Amino acid sequence: MTRQHAAFIFNEKQLAYKFSDTHPFSPTRLRLTVDLLKSLGALSAEEIISPRKATDEEIGLFHEKNYMEAVKKGSVGQLPAGTAANYGLGTDDTPVFTDMHEASALLVGGTIQAVNEVMEERFEHAANLGGGLHHGFRGKASGFCIYNDSAIAIRHLREHYDARVLYIDTDAHHGDGVQWAFYDDPNVMTLSIHETGRYLFPGTGAITEKGAGQGYGFTFNLPLEAFTEDESFLACYEIAVKEICAFFQPDVIVSQNGADAHFLDPLTHLATTLKTFKMIPKIAHDMAHRYCNGKWIAVGGGGYDIWRVIPRAWSYVWLEMSDQTSLATGALPNEWRKRWSDKAVDPLPKYWEEVENTVPDIPRRPEINEKNAETLDKSLYYIRREMKEMQK
Amino acid sequence: MNAEDIMRRNAHPLKGDDTIESAVDLMEKERLRHIPIIENDDTLIGIISDRDVRDARYSIFSDKRLDDILQKPLTTIMKTEVFTVHPLDFVADVASMLSEKRINAAPVAVDDKLIGMITGRDLLDTLVQLMGADQPSSQIEVKVSNVSGQLADVAAVFKDHGINVTSMLIYPDKQMAYQILAFRIQTMDARKAIASLEDKGYEIAGPTMPDMGGPASS
Missing domain, CATH: 3.10.580.10 (CBS-domain)
Incomplete structure (x- = not known):
């Protein structure tokens, strides 16, 4: 059987990962994106694969059993507040909600499904935009994330396919949960590019976090200055990804596509535009073909401007993956705008190009770009030295 | 210690x-x-x-x-x-x-x-440990006048929002009459706490928005 092009892992039940009507991590983001892609004629029924729930055994590849038990109790309203707090649950960030275990397990199942589609060569690439919950820890929920689908899926990749995995995280927040999960593993390279932890959650992700033991040199962090714009963000991303691929020679790429580095995002202080979100998947895609025989799995992540940023930013991931970026020009489908304009809190965009909102002039731009360039050099110093040694 | x-x-x-x-x-x-x-x-x-x-x-x-x-x-x-x-x-x-x-x-x-x-x-x-980024948290710096009771009032805002404080430092501001209270708080969404602090008239020393005169400062 020949490989099909790209799989889009989704079903309606994924939208049940919802803390409350007012919580910023809203499932409407996913619905808007799917609807936009369908209205555009860019997503057919044959490309959509319905995920299954991850089993306890699969979740247990990364998470502790007692934590899973706590989440299950929370699911049925039987988790006492004191116990919940020990597991990072019941907070404003990750409140307890009915059927939270089932909803979380479905997102995990989706990312595992994406991995299987790609590794069993049914599809070249696969996207599970409901995944990307990169803050989840072994025994603790954190930052809107209950189960860490990417960490679990990468464990699954290691155990079942013995693949060397490159994880690229472009969420504005540091991908701490995935980083610590593979901190001492030389077969999993993690690269997180994010706003510096000076003020922003979770505070980690310094260039000094490079891995430990056998895994030393297999963790990369690029903490960017607040108010970093497209040019500097993309330069850092592209250079880092290309050099890391050349050094690490991955078998498969897992990319986390949080879209909160946009200047309109209410939770962060980076200042990129949709241009960045068009380029991020493009470079990941290029690298997957160059190093991994196409094997690329993309997940979603953060992103809290759900009307003006997310639908277009996440569509780019799928359009890139399925070679349909040419559809993303001019006006957005009328049908989509009509369906959502009444519900939108912010005015819905009219075009793929970002014409309604422009990044204000950022004072200190030269200093910001200069500092980021220095961070990039310091971060890549180690592999540049190793590469030189290898060439000798 | x-x-x-x-x-x-x-x-x-x-x-x-x-x-x-x-x-x-x-x-x-x-x-x-x-x-x-x-x-x-x-x-x-x-x-x-x-x-x-x-x-x-x-x-x-x-x-x-x-x-x-x-x-x-x-x-x-x-x-x-x-x-x-x-x-x-x-x-x-x-x-x-x-x-x-x-x-x-x-x-x-x-x-x-x-x-x-x-x-x-x-x-x-x-x-490094005292400055406290060993637990996932956001940082907020509040500028207060150097008189008693300020810390308690600011901390009460975090309490009202049910936000756990993972570490805090007090250090002198460049202006002698003021102090900076630097909190690391265990939340990814600090907007409500910042809004409450601003409502009560506190100056947020960080994170700050540069004066861009544009929509991003909302």
Whole structure:
């Protein structure tokens, strides 16, 4: 059987990962994106694969059993507040909600499904935009994330396919949960590019976090200055990804596509535009073909401007993956705008190009770009030295 | 927090009749810059630094190894006037004493018996921990006038929002009459807390929005 092009892992039940009507991590983001892609004629029924729930055994590849038990109790309203707090649950960030275990397990199942589609060569690439919950820890929920689908899926990749995995995280927040999960593993390279932890959650992700033991040199962090714009963000991303691929020679790429580095995002202080979100998947895609025989799995992540940023930013991931970026020009489908304009809190965009909102002039731009360039050099110093040694 | 809480218990000591060569090897192997010298009953009798050893080792310009010098006992080069720290000394005092005396390491001793070692690096590690990014958190810095009660009022805002504080520091602002309260709070969404603080008239010293006159400052 020949490989099909790209799989889009989704079903309606994924939208049940919802803390409350007012919580910023809203499932409407996913619905808007799917609807936009369908209205555009860019997503057919044959490309959509319905995920299954991850089993306890699969979740247990990364998470502790007692934590899973706590989440299950929370699911049925039987988790006492004191116990919940020990597991990072019941907070404003990750409140307890009915059927939270089932909803979380479905997102995990989706990312595992994406991995299987790609590794069993049914599809070249696969996207599970409901995944990307990169803050989840072994025994603790954190930052809107209950189960860490990417960490679990990468464990699954290691155990079942013995693949060397490159994880690229472009969420504005540091991908701490995935980083610590593979901190001492030389077969999993993690690269997180994010706003510096000076003020922003979770505070980690310094260039000094490079891995430990056998895994030393297999963790990369690029903490960017607040108010970093497209040019500097993309330069850092592209250079880092290309050099890391050349050094690490991955078998498969897992990319986390949080879209909160946009200047309109209410939770962060980076200042990129949709241009960045068009380029991020493009470079990941290029690298997957160059190093991994196409094997690329993309997940979603953060992103809290759900009307003006997310639908277009996440569509780019799928359009890139399925070679349909040419559809993303001019006006957005009328049908989509009509369906959502009444519900939108912010005015819905009219075009793929970002014409309604422009990044204000950022004072200190030269200093910001200069500092980021220095961070990039310091971060890549180690592999540049190793590469030189290898060439000798 | 006392010296015993942050000291390293394996001080890698040597004896007075050990050779200079053994100190060279130990410093290289363990990447040490200071070695305490003890007697058989752990009594501290001296200290040598990498500089003492460097002064005694052969010159890099000479190809003659000064073997006889390297075989001399450590008692010939060690400093016997040793500044020591008591395990119950407060870490802040240790830091200011090391800074004042311009030294980088001190043995920790009780009744002249060596029990550990504290170096500048241990103090820096402690500083990192105190500044507290070892738990996932966001940072907010609030500028308050230097009068009593401000900390309690600001902290109450976090309490009202059910937000856990993982660490906090107070440090002087450039303007003498003000202090900066730096909180690390356990939430990814600090918007509500920041809005409440601003409503109550507090100045947020960070994160700040540069004056861009545009929509991003919302």
